[in-house]
Amino acid sequence: MSREKSLPYRPCVGVMLVNHRRQAFVGKRIDTKEGDWWQMPQGGIDEGEEPMQAALRELNEETGLQSRHVSLIAQTREELLYDLPRELLGKLWGGRYRGQRQHWFLARFTGQDSDFNLAAHDPAEFCDWRWVDPEQLPQLIIPFKAQVYQAILDEFRPLI
Structure with a gap:
């Protein structure tokens, strides 16, 4: 078995945030130095943290939104997995993971666009945003994550 295949997946969450016009954040x-890639908020689950807590x-951290600005609607039925491309293995997350296993949440944005503050957390993760x-x-996502984004979209589409 190759070393990469023996590595675990990093526990992670993501949020598909949609506004009243049924657009996604x-x-x-x-x-990102190469490519024009855009992504939805996502990140690791801390030790002892529940997926919903981690998602909020x-x-x-990534948008500056408070929990009062969102209403959680759904969670994916199963975790979604992706593997890092070979050229990124060993470079991300201290080389401890082969990819991510993600719980995704669908949330309705109930605030105003002015509630976003990308600089709320240091260091900031996003330099720009849009619906x-x-x-x-x-x-829009980097190609190795496109299959996960398609699965999220397929599952949440009826609820958007």
Whole structure:
């Protein structure tokens, strides 16, 4: 068995945040040097943290939104997995993981666009943000995560 296949998946959460116009939030990662990739808020689950707690914390850290600005609607039925491409193995997360296993949440944005504050957490993760048609999500994310975004979209589409 190769070393990569023996590595575990990093426990993670993500939030598909939609507004009243049925558009999804995406942010442009501040650390992306190649490509024009946009993603939904996501991040690791801390020790002892429940996935829903982690989702709200990550949403706050990456967007500045407080829990009063969102209403959770659903969670994916199963965790979604992705593997890192070979060129990123050993470079991310201290080389401890082969990819991520993610719990995704669908949330309705109940605030105003002025409630977003990308600089609320230091260091910031996003340098820009926008609302997009959810059908665009798999084309906006870095290609190795596109299958996960398609699965999220397929599961949440009826609820958006």
